Amino acid sequence: MASVQDVFVIPDGAAGALAELERRKFTAEEGDHLTLLNAYNAFVRYGRSSSWCKNHALSFRGMSRAVSIRSQLKKYMQRLNLPLESCQGDGKRLRKCLVAGYSRNGARWMADGTYRSVRGDQVMHVHPTSVLFTRKPASGWVVFHEMEETKKLQIRLITEIEPDWLLEYGNVATGKKASS
Known part of the structure; x- marks a missing residue:
């Protein structure tokens, strides 16, 4: 899709x-x-x-x-004899898979409504076609599929994630302090 x-x-x-x-x-x-x-x-x-x-x-x-x-x-x-597995409707599992594949496309929500990329700390805006265009993700973190540059840098195909997943599945530092 x-x-x-x-x-x-x-x-x-x-x-x-x-x-x-x-x-x-x-x-x-x-x-x-x-x-x-x-x-x-x-x-x-x-x-x-x-x-x-x-x-x-x-x-x-x-x-x-x-x-x-x-x-x-x-x-x-x-x-290629790869296993055919389905998430069987488990949205959390699917979102973890997205993080594993697109961890470098993680971003954090900022108070001004923009996002900052985990890679390069770029300021990004949500594309108007996104479900999250007018919503702040509860976790404050997303993974996006693509960027598009017009007058501003916009991210498309965005899904909310947990920041810990970036560490666990994507080996990306989020700037969030780890708890012991």
Whole structure:
């Protein structure tokens, strides 16, 4: 899902307001990665049609592409004899996996509403399409999938994490004092 751009179709105007309500049905409090997973799982379970996607403000083309990419990844894993494991709906386990893969993309929330990267202490802003655009993560920490530079540095595909996970799974110093 992270490889597919803009799976949510949010037009301008009144139609956009309705589409935004549909998008919220998939929203995971933890952030964008789990929101995308919710949309993917719903598409696979109930949809797989362009009319279903249209009714739920999703791009049929994008969702179909995500199914194809997942199928290709599964074949590669089987060919390489890698174990096929699922988080079985365990969002915490999935978020820990994200930290293991994207630990260098960790960031800490600041009081002014920006984030500071764990690598380079860069000031970053949440992209307006993120579930966390108007929310402060309870832990104050996130991992992001990509950065985009426009007039300011923005982070996309953001998920809340626990700062200790950066130490445990990503070998990254967070600046947080360890307790004994």
